[in-house]
Amino acid sequence: MDHKKRALTIVSTPYHLMVFLFVKDALLSDYETDIVVTDKTASLRELYESGRLLSVFGQAFFADGKNIKNPYKGSLAMLYESFISNPEFPRLFADRPSPDLKSYSDIFFASPGIPDEISKEIIKTAIRKNRRIRFHRFEDGFASYTKPPVSSVTSSLGRFLYRLLMRFDIRKNEKRLYLFEPQLAEPNVADSKSTGFSLKKIPNDEDRIRRVTSQIRELFQFTPKEIPAQYLFLGQGTDNVTNNPKTYASLISEIADHTGHDNFCIKPHPRGVHDRFDPSLMMYEDSAPFEICFADGQMEDKTLLSYYSTACVSGKLLFHSKCRIIFLYPMAGDSFSEKCDYEAYFAKLQKLYEGVEIAHSREELWKLL
Numbered sequence: 001m002d003h004k005k006r007a008l009t010i011v012s013t014p015y016h017l018m019v020f021l022f023v024k025d026a027l028l029s030d031y032e033t034d035i036v037v038t039d040k041t042a043s044l045r046e047l048y049e050s051g052r053l054l055s056v057f058g059q060a061f062f063a064d065g066k067n068i069k070n071p072y073k074g075s076l077a078m079l080y081e082s083f084i085s086n087p088e089f090p091r092l093f094a095d096r097p098s099p100d101l102k103s104y105s106d107i108f109f110a111s112p113g114i115p116d117e118i119s120k121e122i123i124k125t126a127i128r129k130n131r132r133i134r135f136h137r138f139e140d141g142f143a144s145y146t147k148p149p150v151s152s153v154t155s156s157l158g159r160f161l162y163r164l165l166m167r168f169d170i171r172k173n174e175k176r177l178y179l180f181e182p183q184l185a186e187p188n189v190a191d192s193k194s195t196g197f198s199l200k201k202i203p204n205d206e207d208r209i210r211r212v213t214s215q216i217r218e219l220f221q222f223t224p225k226e227i228p229a230q231y232l233f234l235g236q237g238t239d240n241v242t243n244n245p246k247t248y249a250s251l252i253s254e255i256a257d258h259t260g261h262d263n264f265c266i267k268p269h270p271r272g273v274h275d276r277f278d279p280s281l282m283m284y285e286d287s288a289p290f291e292i293c294f295a296d297g298q299m300e301d302k303t304l305l306s307y308y309s310t311a312c313v314s315g316k317l318l319f320h321s322k323c324r325i326i327f328l329y330p331m332a333g334d335s336f337s338e339k340c341d342y343e344a345y346f347a348k349l350q351k352l353y354e355g356v357e358i359a360h361s362r363e364e365l366w367k368l369l
Contacts, residue, residue, distance in 0.1 A: 007031045008099055010063075010109040010119055012040040014220070014289035015141060018318060019202070020108060021056070021212045023138050023178055026203040031106070034059040034099060038118050039066060043220075043289065052219050061099050065118045067091040078158070082124045083165060089125040092118065101126040101133070108136045112143035114150045123152045127168055135174040137197065139317075142310030145185045146342055148195045149177055171196050178202050180317040184348050209319055213295045222288035224296055229282060231259045231369075234306040235269035236336070245274040248307075248335040251328060254362070255305060256281055258369055269309070291318065299323040303369075307332050308346075316353045324355040326368055331359060 007028055011017045017035075024033055035057045037048040045062065047053060053060040068088050070077070081088065090098065099122075107126060109119045126133045137149055153159045153170045162168045175197055179185060182199035192198045204212075233252055256264040256278075265282035267290070268275035276283065293299050294315030300322045304312045308329040315321030327346060350356045359365035 005031045005106070006058075006104045007033045007106040007108060008036065008101075008104045009033065010036045010038065010107070010122060011044065012038040012110070012116070012118070013140075014041065014043060015291060015314065016110045016138075017044070017219070018212070018216055018289075018291055018295075019110065019138050019140075019180075021215050022180075022202050022204050022208065022318070023108065024056075025208055025212055027178075032058045034061070034104075036061045036063050036099060036118075036122065038062075039064045043287065047219060052221070055218060056215055059097075059099070061093065062096055063092045063118050063122070064094060065092070065116075067094055068117055068121065079161075082128065082158070083161070086121065086125045086128070088121045092121055101129045104130065105132065106134050106136060108138055110138050110140035110144070112140050112147040112149065114154060115152050120152065127162065127166065127170075131166060131168050133173065135170075136176045136178065137174075138178040138202070139180060141314065142342075142345075144177070144179060145181075145189060145345060148188050148191075149197050151196060176200050180204060181352060184345060184352065186342070186345060204318065204320070206320075213319070216292065216295050220289065220292060222292050224288040224293045224298065225284070225286045227265065227284055227293065227298060227302060229263050229265040229284075230301070231255070231264045231303050231305060232284060233264070233266045234304060234309040234311055235266060235272040235275035236307055236309055237269045237271040243337040244334045245277070247333045248274055249277040251331060252281075253278060255365070255369070258366060291315065294319045294321045294323075307335065308342075313349065313356075316356075322355065324357070326357045326359055326365070328359055328365070331361065331365070 009020050011020060035053055037044045037060065039045060048060055048062050068091060109115065111119060115123060123135065135152060151170055152174055153162060159170055162170060177197045178200050180202045182201055185199055190199055261280060265284045266275055267284045290311055291314050299315055303324040303326065305326045305328060306312050308327055312325045315323055346358060350358060357368050359368055
């Protein structure tokens, strides 16, 4: 009888899936691995419905977070759902098959800070059905390096009740955060005594990059559009954080004038509303996940500019891209109502990778360009 270990992963974005493919290749070769795709990203739903996930995973499941009746529960509802019965779990999967949580030894998910509502419903159901279950986090970009992970059982009373009633200690069964570059993590993330998590490196040597890139191409079957310019500005998610859109746009306009409009384009942020300020500027828009441009190799001779978008960095973290990056956040002025407080992160990033620059003034920027 085959007693092969089984793992389950939860992914909500193409980036989650790409990162987990590296985790799977490096750490789970002796596991049978299944996947839960959530409703958060339309392209992942299409990928689930295509059946292509089964070329890489044993089983694939779809969790629809819109079916959760109340993601903001009181303490009595949490107690009932945690220790007696959780009606939200079958709602997540509606009329589709749901994973047999008793059959897994390990569950992986991406979650800076507190797990999202879908992960929470799966986690508390898994603990009730399987006292040997272990949970692991993997990185979700910039936030995973700057925002400390929070226990899946957030309250000290909840952790006490799990130990008392179920003899399940979440601190012993959830303690690893997998990152491509653990040395980039802020001290508040790396402090295992405070967070309870130890940081582990996701290996991504050149052979592994080739294998995972092949899987990414097979799964997504996207041919990304060719980027029509040497210089690509990545917009910020400015819907809620722009203090002064005119200041935000003015520097972008100056850069386009400096490089020439034919050699400059903007990739609007999916949640941004201030990136389309000048109809004379080219826009780069594509339904393919942006990281596929890095996997496809077409970014190697490009210069990426951004105030502080960490989508710039994903190519270097995952695929060792040789693209050039210029961060403009010291020149943001009154552009944003939020403050970029991660100087240490960007400084370490600059030391770790070639081709990462920080422009503190227009004079520095023009020299870099």
